[in-house]
Amino acid sequence: MSPVPAALLLAGVAAAALLADRTISVAVMVAVLLAVCSRAPRRRRWPYLLGTLTGAAMLFVFSPLFARYGGIVYWDGPSVPVIGRLDITSEELSYALFQSLRFAAVGLAFAAYALLLDHDRLLMAGGRLRRSVLAIALATRLVPTLERDAAGFVEALRGRGVAVEGVRGHARLVSPLVAGSLERSLNLAESMEARGFGRPGRTRAPSPPWTAWDRLAIVGAVAIVVAGALWL
């Protein structure tokens, strides 16, 4: 499938998840998106899946503690300064599940975009928005680049017998990672300038024509947003 219809379809699913009112509808979307993400290589997909699912799980666990509604109380906890009384009700759990599924759906839609789409072709389809789309494409590439740099730092330190363990060990890599990214971005900017970026009169390599699946994806993207707003 061409990247533009695919990106629109993923955006449509994310929007539908935010518009839908039923937990089961959003759960189905999450299941479908999980299946889509599982097509990516295991090595690349795990950071995205871990991040999304951990975030959703934390939302499910913590949001009932801060909410204040519902009549069927499952647990009545102590009173905590500033926050107030901790309790968990049936309604709070239902709402937390719904919100965490929404979070997971949006996160997985982004994961599918980052993992499976051809960002180059998406960029080329940007037309007049090319500069903005290029910025997005480069930002998307930042994640795997940082991931690779972090692995390089860990390896360089292990090569000297320095173990990188725990939150503190990894936290000290943040500053050198940022500094390395800044160096890399300067070099990249220089290279792009030398390769004529920003010069007037640029052309575009021809893209393959859209297929029936691509057109169907566009229709599907609109349909799922409408369905999400009205029926799901």
Next chain:
Amino acid sequence: MALARVDGVTYTYPGRERPALTDATFEVHPGELVCLLGASGSGKSTLMRALAGLVPHFHGGRFAGRVDVAGRDTRTIKPSDLAGTVASVFQDPEDQVVFTGVEHEVAFGLENIGVPPVEIHERAVEALDAMGAAHLAGRRTQDLSAGELQRVCVGSALALRPDLLLLDEPTSQLDPDAAEGLLDLLTALGCAVVISEQRPALPLERCDRVVFLEHGRVVIDATQAEGLCWLEETRPAFVAHESVHVGSDGDGATVCSVHSASHAYGDRIVRVPDIELRRGEIVALTGPNGSGKTTLAKLAAGLLEPVTGRVDRVGRASYLSQDPGRYVVAERVEEEVGLGVGGDLARARRALAAVDLDGYADRHPRDLSSGERERLGLASVLVTEPDLLVLDEPTRGVDPERKLVLAALLRSQAGSRATLVVTHDLVFAADVADRVVSVEPLREPVRA
């Protein structure tokens, strides 16, 4: 008539006091191959940037003199407008890649300079083919090895069919066969080429002229024959020389042995040859890109675990990764070196002195030049006084004179350890090693 003329250029980077170029003057004529040589930090890359118009437009700083390329004054024309007439390949291929797909990456420059859409695919494929990289067209750039990425970057420049091709260490990641293939291709291209190399043997064989820079000044601009004579007399490290080995006094005990080992990268399994490393011995590991040299080195150092076979090791192993200057963690040079010895700054300073970086202890590691950072990386592993020292491409970006110093340093300490050096640099291998092991590709793709 000259294609490019550098006339009395003096240039100082912003925030620096010493100029990177001082009254530099030379010409490039159509179709000639110019070999640009000099020590690390002598101004070679800056001169290339001046020819591409990036100095001063991109970098700022103080610029005096004049650079004309194809009749255009670079002070009045932007680097992006020179693209196509000039094409540049910079030192580090990883920092030049914009796109995820190889073919799109090669097409990027063609689109920018306005090549008609119907020609873009054909020219991209043709350039990749010329670099022996046509099979990479459908691959993702982030999945390529450093050598493969370097071919793609050179292919991206060739696709522009420039009048002037500027190559800053284009063979630093290539094995000798690939490097020779690239040099053969450059001599057949027909466009003017300025090539800066720290493995100068191949370009010196094929160039028309030799330009040597010292502290930003052009000290010789001569024909190939005159240049070679001058180098032999004044800078012999840059030309072929006899390797002089001093025997080491190690006990010859086996420190590490790798037997029938392989490692799995996801669903790809790389088998590596057997090797035995003994105390007092320096072994150079050579072979083509993708033959598993780095995998073998990491297995030996204990950074990777074998999925088959066994790796036996005695004592401490230290490993210096490729491009160590990128992976600096601490805020001060001596702290960076001290990381491997629990923050022992006295030992760190001794290690810094061994690589001629005494006096740099309080500097920030990222303020050092690329050559200095390479030496910092070396000090960071030497300080650990390992039983097994593994160095992966330690001469990348290091000038020939500094390589001789490095070889002498490693030889002087060889008796206390076993040393494995992974390198494409056969001259350095001959200078440093007691034994050269050539690795042939043994890769066996297996679905996990």
